[in-house]
Amino acid sequence: MSVTILQLVVSGVLLGALYALFASGLTLIWGMMNVVNFAHGDFVMLAMYTTFVVWKTLGLGPAASVPIAALLMATVGIVVYFALVRHVMRGPMIAQILGTFGLALFLRYAVFWYFGANFLSLPDNLVGGTFDLSGIRIPAARLLAGAVALLVTAGLHLLLTRTALGSRMLAVAEDQVAAQLMGIKPHQMQAVAWGLAAGATGIAGALIATFFYISPTVGETLVIVAFVTVSLGGFGNVPGALVAGLLIGVIESLSAYWIGPVYKDIVVYSLFVAVLWLRPQGLMGKT
Amino acid sequence: MAIKKVLTLFGALAMAGVMAAPGFAQSPVKIGAIYPLSGNAASAGESAKAALEVAMDVINNAHPELGDLTLAKGAGLPGLKGAKIEIVFADNQGTPAAGQNQALRLITEEKVHALVGAYQSGITLTASAIAEKYGIPFLSGESVAANLTERGFKWFFRTTPIASDIATTYMAFLKELKAGGRKVDSIAIVNENTEYGTSIAKVLREAAKESGFNIGIEIPYSANTTDVQSQVLQLKDKKPDVVIFVSYTSDAILYMKTMKAMDYKPPVVIGDNSGFSDAAFLTNVGSIAQGAINRSAWDIGKPGSVTYLINEMYKKKRGVDLDDTAGRAMQGLLVLADAINRAGSTEPAKIQAALKATDLKPNQLMMGFRGVKFDEKGNNTLAAALLIQIQGNRYVAVWPKASAAAPLLLPYKGW
Numbered sequence: 056m057s058v059t060i061l062q063l064v065v066s067g068v069l070l071g072a073l074y075a076l077f078a079s080g081l082t083l084i085w086g087m088m089n090v091v092n093f094a095h096g097d098f099v100m101l102a103m104y105t106t107f108v109v110w111k112t113l114g115l116g117p118a119a120s121v122p123i124a125a126l127l128m129a130t131v132g133i134v135v136y137f138a139l140v141r142h143v144m145r146g147p148m149i150a151q152i153l154g155t156f157g158l159a160l161f162l163r164y165a166v167f168w169y170f171g172a173n174f175l176s177l178p179d180n181l182v183g184g185t186f187d188l189s190g191i192r193i194p195a196a197r198l199l200a201g202a203v204a205l206l207v208t209a210g211l212h213l214l215l216t217r218t219a220l221g222s223r224m225l226a227v228a229e230d231q232v233a234a235q236l237m238g239i240k241p242h243q244m245q246a247v248a249w250g251l252a253a254g255a256t257g258i259a260g261a262l263i264a265t266f267f268y269i270s271p272t273v274g275e276t277l278v279i280v281a282f283v284t285v286s287l288g289g290f291g292n293v294p295g296a297l298v299a300g301l302l303i304g305v306i307e308s309l310s311a312y313w314i315g316p317v318y319k320d321i322v323v324y325s326l327f328v329a330v331l332w333l334r335p336q337g338l339m340g341k342t
Numbered sequence: 343m344a345i346k347k348v349l350t351l352f353g354a355l356a357m358a359g360v361m362a363a364p365g366f367a368q369s370p371v372k373i374g375a376i377y378p379l380s381g382n383a384a385s386a387g388e389s390a391k392a393a394l395e396v397a398m399d400v401i402n403n404a405h406p407e408l409g410d411l412t413l414a415k416g417a418g419l420p421g422l423k424g425a426k427i428e429i430v431f432a433d434n435q436g437t438p439a440a441g442q443n444q445a446l447r448l449i450t451e452e453k454v455h456a457l458v459g460a461y462q463s464g465i466t467l468t469a470s471a472i473a474e475k476y477g478i479p480f481l482s483g484e485s486v487a488a489n490l491t492e493r494g495f496k497w498f499f500r501t502t503p504i505a506s507d508i509a510t511t512y513m514a515f516l517k518e519l520k521a522g523g524r525k526v527d528s529i530a531i532v533n534e535n536t537e538y539g540t541s542i543a544k545v546l547r548e549a550a551k552e553s554g555f556n557i558g559i560e561i562p563y564s565a566n567t568t569d570v571q572s573q574v575l576q577l578k579d580k581k582p583d584v585v586i587f588v589s590y591t592s593d594a595i596l597y598m599k600t601m602k603a604m605d606y607k608p609p610v611v612i613g614d615n616s617g618f619s620d621a622a623f624l625t626n627v628g629s630i631a632q633g634a635i636n637r638s639a640w641d642i643g644k645p646g647s648v649t650y651l652i653n654e655m656y657k658k659k660r661g662v663d664l665d666d667t668a669g670r671a672m673q674g675l676l677v678l679a680d681a682i683n684r685a686g687s688t689e690p691a692k693i694q695a696a697l698k699a700t701d702l703k704p705n706q707l708m709m710g711f712r713g714v715k716f717d718e719k720g721n722n723t724l725a726a727a728l729l730i731q732i733q734g735n736r737y738v739a740v741w742p743k744a745s746a747a748a749p750l751l752l753p754y755k756g757w
Contacts, residue, residue, distance in 0.1 A: 059579055062604075066571040073568075164380075172384030174591055174622040176599075179630065185603055194603040266603075268595045268626060272382055276566050276592075311572030316563035317535055319572075 058190045063308045065191055071304020072201030073263060075297045078281040078288075079207045080255035082296045085285055087215070087228050088248050090140060090151055094159040095281060096274025098253055101162060102128050102260020103269045107175050116181045117199070117261055125257035132253020136246045159274075166271040175269040182265045196266040203262055204297065207255055212293040214251075224248050287327055289340025299338060370428040371419065371688055373678065374448030376459030376469050377671075381436025382566050382592050385622045386461055386667060390484070392660040393668035394429055394458070396652065397675040402426040409648050410705045412680040421683040429675075430454055434465045441465035445472035455688040456481065458675050461667075462590075463487030464537035470498045479681075479693045483674020484667050486615075487541035491719040497690075499697050499716055501674050501709075503725035505542050508637060509549035511727050512612060515635075515741055516584065517553060519610070524752065528558030530582035530608075532573060532589070532597070534565035539588040542614055546586065558582050565590045574600045577608065584610040589617040598627035598634075602757055609753040611635065621662040628735055630757040637727045638666040639709045641739055641747075652708055663736075673709045677702065710745075 077099060084092045092098075105127055106120040113119065135158065143154035182196035215221035226234040227244040235241055267273065284303060288295030303323055310322040330338060375394055378387035399405075401413045408414035418424035430452050434441035441460050448454045449472065456479040460466045466485035473480035474495045481499045482490070488505040491498065503511075520526040531546055533539035543560060550557050559580050561573050570593065577585060585608040587597060594617030601607070611634045617623060618636045642663060643649040652672075656664040664672075677700065682688065685696035702714040713724035729741040733748060740750040 059575060062575060063572065066575070070569050070571065167380065167384070172380075172388045174385055174595060174620075174626055176595065176626040179599060179602065185605070187605070192604050197603075266599065268592055268599075270382070270385070270592065272380070272384070276382070277568055280568065307569065308572050311563075311569075312576055316561065316567065316570070316573055320564075 059312075062191050063312050064305060065193060067305035067308030068301055069193070069197040069201055069304070070308060071301035072204040073197070073267075073300075074277075074280050074284050074303055075208065075300025076200055076204035076259040076262065077277050078284040078296050078300060079204065079211065079259060079293075080252035081281050081285050082288070082291075082293050083211060083248055083252040083255070085282075085290070087225065087291050088245060089228060090144065091155065092252075093152065093156040093278075094135075094162060095256065096276075096278025097159045097162040098128060098131065098256040098274070099260040099263065099277070100166065100269075100271065100274035101131065102257045103264040103267075103273060104166060104170060104175075105257070106261045106264040107177065107269055110177055110181065117265055120264075121203075121258055121261040124261040125254045128257030128260070129250040129254035132249040132251075132256075133246050135253070136249035137242075140249065141242060141245070163271050163275070170271070172271060177265055177269075179266070194266060196262075200262040200266070203258060204300075207258060208293055208297040211251070211255065215293065220247065283323070283327055287330055287337055289337030291341065292337065292339045295337060295339030302338075368423060368425055370426045371422065371679075371682055372428050372430060372452060372454045373675070374430050374432060374445070374452060374454035374457045374459075375675075376432045376434050376441055376444050376448070376457065376465070377461050378436045378465075379431065379433035381434075383436050383461060383590055385591055386616070386620050387433075389621060389660060389665060389668040390461060390671040391431060393656060393664060393672035394431075394675050395659060396655045397672045397679075398427060398429055399655065400652075400676070401679050407651060411648055411708060412676050412702065412706050413683060419679065419683040421686040422688070427679055427682075434460050434462070434469070436462065436465075438465050438468040442468040442472055445469040449473065449476045449478050454478070455690070456678055456682065456693055458483065458671070458678060460485065461671075462536065462538060463490060463541060466490060467537055470495065473497055477690050479678070479690060479697060481674050481678045481697070483671040483677075485538070487537045488545055489537075489541060491721050495720065497694060499720040501677050501711070501714055501722045501725065502670050503637075503639065503711075503727045504721055505545040506549070507725055508542065508614065508727060509545045511637060511729070512546065512586065513549045513553040513555070515729055516555060518741075519752075525583050525609070526555065528556050528580075528582045529584045529586065530559040530561065530577055530580070531557060532561045532563070532577070532585060532587050534589055534593060535562040536565065538590075538616065539565070542588045563593070565593045567593060567596070570596045570600050571604070573597075574604050574606055578604060578606045582608060584608065584612065586612045586614060587618070588614045591617040591620040591622055594618055594620075594623055595626050598631045602630045607754055607756045611754045615667060619665045619667045621660075621665050624732070624735065624737070625662070628732055631732055632734075632755040632757065633751055634732045634754065635740070635750075636666075636730050636732075636737060638730045638737065638739075639711060639725070639727050640664065640666040640669040641710055641728075641745075649708055669709055673707060673711075676708070677714050 081095045102124040105124040109120040143150045186193040223239045224244045227241045231241045284300045288299030307319045311319040377390045404417045405414040418426045432444035460469045463485040470480040531543050533543040642653045653664045681696040685692040730737040731740045738748040
């Protein structure tokens, strides 16, 4: 029985790492730059298809697909910023919402049209096997995704808090006019933020694809948890999203086992509401 | 002057009538088809769409090579002076509300003469309620939930085996396993929690009780879940002898991947159609689900046979073999077209009467039913299913022995 509980916690942590990884990038755009990117899930989906194509055409695994997807998605992010986001940001909030939502639908149905609705998977031995620690199973692909989630979080956090580039991005997010007066080019910084955020979704998608199915609607399935993860962790707090992701993963895992899978969302969302009630800024957000 | 005007008007009307009459007879029969063309079940929806297009080809063009199959020989519906059928596809988006709206739109705006669909039982439930209200025949070739035909509807028909037939088949199979010395002391049911999964689980529970089997665990879950690790751990803990999954495609894929990751192999795995029948299931996780048992009424058959030729037509469109679910959808449309043909009219009441009088023999069908004949509830009394098993990269018929193409392989092998 204790092995089962340990396994549930381990599985929950690995699931939480998946959520945190999926949410990385969203923290930057939504939490920092204050733009709600409804196409976030579909960016990850695009990265998953990229990974599939890299495997199918070149026969290469995540060692190649992670950098390829990251670069490709970073480019997509910058293009999306200049072609769409820059313009809709001048309008009211609703324009942002509808703009990125429209982008989400465009990406989803473009993939529907090109790849069809069929579910795809990478061969499950692409990231080798499962570790067995006296009865506790740890799939290598999920462990790798978890480790990278930590790295991406640490990287983004250090970038934002320890580098001049990070400070300039935060300055633009805080007060665009003042930042401009200090000689910072706001469009440039915003574009960098979009490039970084989308690049992170590229990494996330490439790794999630190694153990999850790939379909045009996969982003839609996972993105709600990503929004919850970011707001539970605290807007503008990159490590907060990681903590929140892990917390949600473990709670889901345990409550699905003890109370039943149909009820796990009730437990997670009750906690979510309770936290926001007591701490509207999120677990680790600044007041 | 006034009289002349009136006469001209009459003349014009008469001429319009004369011109319209033959045009009317030749105008196509419009059939609305509601399927999940987007959302999580879109891959199954695309398969059903391709299968219905093959059915349309079979009906509208001459296919003498398809033998006794209904409406294959000639072109169009002979009972309606060779009228062709036209399918108007509508996307149910995987939600009961969208399915209901589409049924309304197809009936009131597209003016369809009949409806087919809608894959998910929960959506067939709402869409057929609209058809009932407007008095338009609705034929479902694939939705199995028991209560669809327990509502006293007069316009709803289905050709598929339903939940109770399926439960009977599984129980007969398990009894035979038990008689053969296999341990069948506890059964687990893992079901998605909409109409389809809930209904099958309920009927299975009742059938198991009647047959003296013990349902040890029931795990309902939501089909668009992101994770199934806890469910698999629960099964691993309780060690049931038989696990029956009632799942759609994405969740079925997750279960197989997670069972491998957790190194869990129950002795007997039954996957109830839907997700396990989706062609994407075999291509994605077939290699790690060796020995999974499924129900089916579809068999591709020997080269040159009618079913083989139909499969070839389908493969040209979809790139993969026809699966049981899409096959049942196609059979449903063929049965509906046959009724419209016999009705010799597109009038709803005449189609309804013709459906009630349906009496098709096995040689007129593509699916392995014993025939098609509806009872007063609208269920096909001659529907049947056999069991198939994943062996290698395909499903083969394994039970009952009379229709088996390969021996049943147990215990479940997995990967």
